[in-house]
Amino acid sequence: MNDVIIIGAGPAGLSAALWCDELGLDTIVLEQKQHTGGQLHTIYGAVENYPGLRANNGNEFFERFSERVSDAEFDLWTNVDIESVDLKAKRVRLRSGEELQSISIIIATGVRRRQLGIPGENEFVGHGIIESASRDRNDFAGRDVCIIGGGDAAAENALLLAEVCPTVTLVHRGKTLRARPTFVQQLQGQHCITVFSESVVSRILGNHEVEAVEILRKEALKPFQMAVQGVVIRIGVEPNTEIFREQLPLDNRGYAVVNSQQETGVVNVFAIGDVSNPLAPTISSAAGAGATAAKVIASRLGGR
Numbered sequence: 001m002n003d004v005i006i007i008g009a010g011p012a013g014l015s016a017a018l019w020c021d022e023l024g025l026d027t028i029v030l031e032q033k034q035h036t037g038g039q040l041h042t043i044y045g046a047v048e049n050y051p052g053l054r055a056n057n058g059n060e061f062f063e064r065f066s067e068r069v070s071d072a073e074f075d076l077w078t079n080v081d082i083e084s085v086d087l088k089a090k091r092v093r094l095r096s097g098e099e100l101q102s103i104s105i106i107i108a109t110g111v112r113r114r115q116l117g118i119p120g121e122n123e124f125v126g127h128g129i130i131e132s133a134s135r136d137r138n139d140f141a142g143r144d145v146c147i148i149g150g151g152d153a154a155a156e157n158a159l160l161l162a163e164v165c166p167t168v169t170l171v172h173r174g175k176t177l178r179a180r181p182t183f184v185q186q187l188q189g190q191h192c193i194t195v196f197s198e199s200v201v202s203r204i205l206g207n208h209e210v211e212a213v214e215i216l217r218k219e220a221l222k223p224f225q226m227a228v229q230g231v232v233i234r235i236g237v238e239p240n241t242e243i244f245r246e247q248l249p250l251d252n253r254g255y256a257v258v259n260s261q262q263e264t265g266v267v268n269v270f271a272i273g274d275v276s277n278p279l280a281p282t283i284s285s286a287a288g289a290g291a292t293a294a295k296v297i298a299s300r301l302g303g304r
């Protein structure tokens, strides 16, 4: 029996684990991936907004952020495949056969990129689907590219690729872009960027590499094909809450609902970081929420 089981070892889970450790709680952290750090490993640009710690990219940030983790005394299990969680009973069953039991559970499973669910989206990963413009743009210099999405991430990728690509076509569903005004202004100032509003990409086409996208515009009856050699997909994120469905109060987008102490509607079950839909989904919010949950749990277990 542990005091706390933490599910997910991104910034939120790691922060909670360090705090639980410091507060003398017997803690186990379960991470599905081989490595901890969560989304930090997908940040290819500089991280400059975490107090006291500047890094050229997420990996570098993670090295420093997680320095203390190896000295701490909590158990960290990576490559874990959770079969089921009984939140009421605080019991976690792993596919490998182990069953873990605790007094409290902290859910820190974060978010993942939303998928389009269209043909070609998975087939061309590594063959024209661009993971990140900041990381890959030199590989796509001189090629025509399509960006799917209308928010900040889509606009940022479009602007980065416009520096090296002859044409950049941004396709999004909405009437107007959701990206911040400065990005929209910059997009409008770039001659090589075309924006198709109220439009969707219905297929990504090619042989071994991406060769075209099929676009359907609102007023058009038929889709048309446009030749491109690279595609960036940035249509937002969704929370990793599937394994808790039917047990955990979720909002209409599937995020865990929490109060100011990071408590969910289930007694002694907490949710922290991006999975709890914070107003600012950032590393600092995730770290702060981890501290809050740990402190609340410790105070309940005898004022530690």
Ligand SMILES: Cc1cc2nc3c(=O)[nH]c(=O)nc-3n(C[C@H](O)[C@H](O)[C@H](O)COP(=O)(O)OP(=O)(O)OC[C@H]3O[C@@H](n4cnc5c(N)ncnc54)[C@H](O)[C@@H]3O)c2cc1C
Pocket: 007, 008, 009, 010, 011, 012, 013, 030, 031, 032, 033, 035, 036, 037, 038, 039, 040, 042, 043, 044, 046, 047, 048, 049, 050, 080, 082, 108, 109, 110, 111, 112, 240, 243, 272, 273, 274, 275, 281, 282, 283, 284, 286
């Ligand atoms: C491109 C990009 C740039 C960003 N730039 C900044 C920035 O400059 N500054 C900033 O403050 N923030 C930035 N962020 C946001 C920041 O990375 C996130 O807010 C932060 O990582 C959230 O931490 P988290 O621990 O809540 O979730 P995550 O980082 O998503 O971690 C969740 C962890 O849970 C694990 N997990 C999920 N499901 C399970 C399961 N069933 N079992 C076990 N483990 C599971 C995942 O594998 C992952 O390791 C950026 C994000 C992106 C994508």
